[in-house]
Amino acid sequence: xxxxxxxxxxxxxxxxxxxVFLNRRGFASVMQCHACGEAIACPNCCVALTYHRAWQALxxxxxxxxxxxxxxxxxxxxxxxxxWGVGTEQVEATLREILPGARVARMDRDTMMRKGAQxxxxxxxxxxxxxxxxxxxxxxxxxxxxxxxxxxxxxADLSLNFPDFRAAERTFQLxxxxxx
Numbered sequence: 001x002x003x004x005x006x007x008x009x010x011x012x013x014x015x016x017x018x019x020v021f022l023n024r025r026g027f028a029s030v031m032q033c034h035a036c037g038e039a040i041a042c043p044n045c046c047v048a049l050t051y052h053r054a055w056q057a058l059x060x061x062x063x064x065x066x067x068x069x070x071x072x073x074x075x076x077x078x079x080x081x082x083x084w085g086v087g088t089e090q091v092e093a094t095l096r097e098i099l100p101g102a103r104v105a106r107m108d109r110d111t112m113m114r115k116g117a118q119x120x121x122x123x124x125x126x127x128x129x130x131x132x133x134x135x136x137x138x139x140x141x142x143x144x145x146x147x148x149x150x151x152x153x154x155x156a157d158l159s160l161n162f163p164d165f166r167a168a169e170r171t172f173q174l175x176x177x178x179x180x
Contacts, residue, residue, distance in 0.1 A: 004152045005098050012102050012131055016149030020095070020134045021178045022088050023159055025108040026050035029085030031058055031069065035078035040070070051083045052110065053090075091134050091154065099132065107135035140177040151178060 011018050028051040032039045039048045042060035049058035051069065059066045072079045092106045105111075105121055112118045118138075124130050128147050133139060159171045 004154075007150055008095070008099060008132065008152065011150040012099055014149070017125070017128065017130065017145065017147040018132045018150040018152065019139060019145075019148050019178070020091060020132060020152045020154065021136075021139060021174075022086070022091055022134070022154040023136050023174065024085070024087045024155070025061070025089070025110055025136050026059070026087035027053035027089040027093075028083030028087060031081055031083050033073035033076060033078060034080035034082060036073060036076040038073060038075035040074065040081075050087065053093075054110075086155070088134050088136060095132055095134065102131040103129065104132045104134065105130050107133060107139050109136070109138070112138065137174055137177075140174055144180075153178060 008018050008020075030039050030048045031051050040058055041048055042063065042065050044065050045060055045062045047060065047062060049060055049065070049067070051057075052059055055066075056069050057066050058069060070081065073081060088106050088108045089110070092104060095102070095104050105124070107118070107121055112121070121130075121133075122143065125133055125143075126145055153175065156175060157171070159174065160167050162170075164170070
């Protein structure tokens with residue numbers, strides 16, 4: 001939002017660190033055909049595959065099924081595919097544009113695959129070597145960084161739509177953790 005963008009710029013100018021939480025990884029949550037409306041889904045789980053721009057791949061976050069981004073719709077054959085939704089990868093790209101010169105990093109399962117990656121990132125974060133940290137629920141758990149003076153939560157109500165009777169409670173816990 002314009003308000004969060006302005007707050008991030010002001011916080012950066014004041015020398016504070018910012019935390020941006022979005023509980024959705026990847027670049028976009030759905031790849032869909034404009035011609036027929038079909039969303040590309042996992043053949044194993046029947047959920048929409050998440051678009052990861054860095055890998056140029058569609059990936060299932062349940063079973064890890066991965067395919068290259070097709071040039072045309074698998075259902076109708078039209079080359080009218082586009083991505084919808086937002087993920088941490090897209091937020092990182094956007095923040096690098098609106099905060100030029102800021103030291104921006106992303107912490108999610110995609111960026112923390114290498115051994116020691118999480119420890120190295122958190123160490124840089126604690127030392128003040130990063131201005132903005134974007135991440136999924138990994139950034140909400142037990143990190144107390146005194147330099148963090150702004151926390152932004154994107155699509156806070158996203159997890160309320162999970163098909164689980166505990167969705168509201170889990171959403172409240174995540175928001176309480178990230179605010180702390």
